[in-house]
Amino acid sequence: MSKESKKSISATLATATCALLGNAITQPVQAQEEPGWDFNTAFLYYGEDADRVQDLSISVLARRTFYDDKFLTLGLTVDSLTGATPNGGIHQSVAQTFTSASGNNVYTAPANTQPLDSEFLDTRVAVSGNWQQPLGRLSQFNVGLSASKEYDYLHLGVNAKLSRDFNQRNTTVSAGLAFSSDTIDAQDGAPMALTSMRDVGDLSNRIGEQDKDVVDFVLGVTQVISKNLLMQLNYSYSDSSGYLNDPYKIVSLVDAVTGDVVPRTPTPGVLGPSHEYVFEGRPDQRTKHSVYGQAKYYMGGKVLDASYRYMTDDWDIDSHTVDLRYRWPMGDSRYLEPHLRFYTQTDASFYQVGVVDGAPLPAFASNDYRLGNFDAITVGLKYGWTTKNSNEMSARLEFYQQSGSIPAEKQFGNQVGQVQYPDLNAIIFQFSYWFGR
Amino acid sequence: MAMKNIVLLALLLAFALLNAGCSSMGVEAWDRDVLAKAEMQLTTDPLEAATDDHIYFSKEASSGGRGFGGGGCGCN
Numbered sequence: 001m002s003k004e005s006k007k008s009i010s011a012t013l014a015t016a017t018c019a020l021l022g023n024a025i026t027q028p029v030q031a032q033e034e035p036g037w038d039f040n041t042a043f044l045y046y047g048e049d050a051d052r053v054q055d056l057s058i059s060v061l062a063r064r065t066f067y068d069d070k071f072l073t074l075g076l077t078v079d080s081l082t083g084a085t086p087n088g089g090i091h092q093s094v095a096q097t098f099t100s101a102s103g104n105n106v107y108t109a110p111a112n113t114q115p116l117d118s119e120f121l122d123t124r125v126a127v128s129g130n131w132q133q134p135l136g137r138l139s140q141f142n143v144g145l146s147a148s149k150e151y152d153y154l155h156l157g158v159n160a161k162l163s164r165d166f167n168q169r170n171t172t173v174s175a176g177l178a179f180s181s182d183t184i185d186a187q188d189g190a191p192m193a194l195t196s197m198r199d200v201g202d203l204s205n206r207i208g209e210q211d212k213d214v215v216d217f218v219l220g221v222t223q224v225i226s227k228n229l230l231m232q233l234n235y236s237y238s239d240s241s242g243y244l245n246d247p248y249k250i251v252s253l254v255d256a257v258t259g260d261v262v263p264r265t266p267t268p269g270v271l272g273p274s275h276e277y278v279f280e281g282r283p284d285q286r287t288k289h290s291v292y293g294q295a296k297y298y299m300g301g302k303v304l305d306a307s308y309r310y311m312t313d314d315w316d317i318d319s320h321t322v323d324l325r326y327r328w329p330m331g332d333s334r335y336l337e338p339h340l341r342f343y344t345q346t347d348a349s350f351y352q353v354g355v356v357d358g359a360p361l362p363a364f365a366s367n368d369y370r371l372g373n374f375d376a377i378t379v380g381l382k383y384g385w386t387t388k389n390s391n392e393m394s395a396r397l398e399f400y401q402q403s404g405s406i407p408a409e410k411q412f413g414n415q416v417g418q419v420q421y422p423d424l425n426a427i428i429f430q431f432s433y434w435f436g437r
Numbered sequence: 438m439a440m441k442n443i444v445l446l447a448l449l450l451a452f453a454l455l456n457a458g459c460s461s462m463g464v465e466a467w468d469r470d471v472l473a474k475a476e477m478q479l480t481t482d483p484l485e486a487a488t489d490d491h492i493y494f495s496k497e498a499s500s501g502g503r504g505f506g507g508g509g510c511g512c513n
Contacts (some may be wrong), residue, residue, distance in 0.1 A: 042484045046492060059484050077487075124510060153511030170463025178505040216505040222479070227468040232479055238506040292502035296477050303476045309502035311452040327476050335476075345498055370498055396485070402496065428492065432484060 001356045037064050049425040052121065053083040060160040068134065076126040077148075081363035082121050088249040088280060089115035090353055090415065092261055097274035099197050099250045102187045106200060114422045117248060124150045139164040146180075152247075154183040159216075170224040178216040185209045186247035193245055193281025194361050196253075199272030205279075210243030228298040236290040236334045244286060250277040251365045254354035259413025262357045278355055280346075280366040288313040303327040317371070319345035333386040339398065341378035347371060352410055353419055369422050374404030380428070391435040398428040 031159025042055040059077040066072070089096060089109065097108045100119050109115035126148035135141045139162065146157040150382060159178035166173065184190055189206030191197075198205060220234040251275035252261040294307040305325040312318045322342045329335045348371040350364035380398025404421035411419055464472075471477060480486050486503065495512035496501040 009511065040482075040484050042488065046490055057488075059488070061484055075487075091467065109476045122511075125511075148510060150511050155510065159505060168466070175496075176505065184511060214506065218501075218505060224463045224469075224472060226462075226470055227464045230472060230477060234502065236501050236506065238501060242479040288499075288501075288506070290499070290502045294479055294503070296479060298474070298477055307503070311497070311502070313498075315498075317498045318508055319497070321499065321502070327481075343493070343497060343499075348498070370496060376497065394482070398494075400492075424496070426496075430485065430488060432482065 007162055035065050035067060036436065037062060038434065039063075040047060040432065040434045042430055042432040045427070045429045047427050048083065051084050051118070052086055052116070052424070053081060066401070068100075068390070070133040071131070073128075073130040073132070075130075077124075077126040079122075079124040079126075081124065083398045084116035084118040085120050085248075085411060087115050087117040088251055090252050090254075090261065090367070090419045091115075092275075093414075093418070095274070096261065097272075098250070098277065099200055099271075099273055103198070103203050104188075104200060104260075106273070108274075112418075114420070116352065122150050122152075124148060126155075135162075138166075138169075140261045144177075152184065152186050152378075154185070156181050160222060161218075172222040174218070174222070176216075176218040176220075178214075178218075180214045180216075182212040182242075184212060184215070184243050184247060190243065190245070190247040191279040193276045194355075194365065197250055197277040197279065199266050199270045199430045201270065202272075206378070210247075212240060212242035212244060214238065214240045230296045232292075232294045234292040236288075236292065238285045238286075238288040238290075240288075243286060244284060244315055245280055245283045246366075246368055247279070248300075249280045249368050251280050251367045252277055252354040253357050254415070255413070256356050256358055257413060259354070259411070259419075260417040261354070276357070278361075278365070280368065281364050282350065282366055283315065283364055286313055286315055289419065301329050307411060315371070316349040317345055317347070319343065335384050337382040337384065337396075338379065339380040339382065341376075343376040343378075347373040347407065347410075369404065369424075372404045372421055373407060374402050374421065376400065376402040390437070391433065393434075394430075394432045396428070396430050400424075400426040400428060 040061040042059045046055040057077060057079040062074045062076065064072040083338055087098060089098065091112055091114060093111055095108055095111050096115055097106050098115065099106055101117065107118060126146070128144060128146040130142065130144035132140065132142045142161040144159045146155070148155040157178060157180035159176065161174060161176035163172050163174035165171065170275070188203055189208040190210045192205045192207050195205040209261065217237045218234055220232060222230065222232045225231055254261055261275040264273055264276045288311060290311040292307065292309045297304045307323045309321040324340045325337055327335050327337045347365065350366060351371045352365050353367055355361065355365050376407070377398045378398055380396055382394055382396035384392065384394035402424040404423065406419065406421055475481065490500065495510065500506045
């Protein structure tokens, strides 16, 4: 074996087994590469039905390769979001008026519809930087920074990961740590949890800027099982603390007998909500544990990529995710890749349709559909090809569907048969172009 | 709490099995041509993986697993 090919194998294994944990921007590497830049770019359209959220996004990952298996990766993503999102209110047989998120206007949901806040409009810019290098013969070190800014949200994060090969590089053990410090600067200040939605112009329950800190720890083992099979097992711990509410979501105040939202009259001469609503309130701490396993299996040119994740947290949410991809080559330069993903989660302990009028306020309450009990499926197909000058392109089209149910014990009175989980259907289209390699 | 203990136990067991089995698993360096292929890397397309993580983080109560928990947006 030549010296060069030995180096190539060592580079491959070191990077193949290390680009696994932690940072999504870590690039897979096929061999010892010449110094230089390469670029991975993508255009994304994500669109939900019923005039809900639409996202147009462009992303670039630029990677500089240096000698000695050192890499600098820089990322940029710009998202443009528009559309409507469920505000947490429930279906009623009458129209409902809400004070907008800004506190300066009102919007009305027609009778017998899922109340949506149509003011949703945002631009998000995210940047990241990552440095990867070997530490000695068998270890690798990886350090990264991330930041993103939206109109009402700022994220700052740092992460680091160390990995080491064992057993003739057939086993890699990795440990990663990430810390993020986020600031929520909701329009006119975040509302105090479980206080009532006020008339337009009344900002007395706004508490200004809020903070959220997240610490993530990931421990992983990657194992070469055979020359055609590679497996990975990760354990992740995540601790979030601070302001974990969605400042724009509300919970309806409902009549103890009928279950209908309690009507309200705004102050004369002022616009305001037609019914009683309170802003949602979640615990200020959340701990999540996940176990993730992935296998890549090569079958005479075709590759099966299968993964499973189990997550449990102290909000009583448990979830299972199964993800299957099958890469099917068509000649030397083209492939098709069907994708199937199944997801199911249980609802948070404080997920509830409404807060009962006259009863003591619960400590926590949210009717955010993302904390509900639902199943989701993704079905997609990707087509990829290599261009004449050895660049790579791919296009994928996927359908994502969420269907949920509200536990019977969490509904009563007229809510039964009227209040529904806001099912979601979305299309994902992504076009990617890799060049410079 | 019981569930967490089960998860931790399963994890310890998995690590123990991996450690015990590692010495007999794996391949020699000259048998790694398939494992070195781009399509055999655990993350074949980092931008696609990041996009998916972001979408599902925004729409579901779970995140991470493959890597860090994601986030960095006001969407959840």
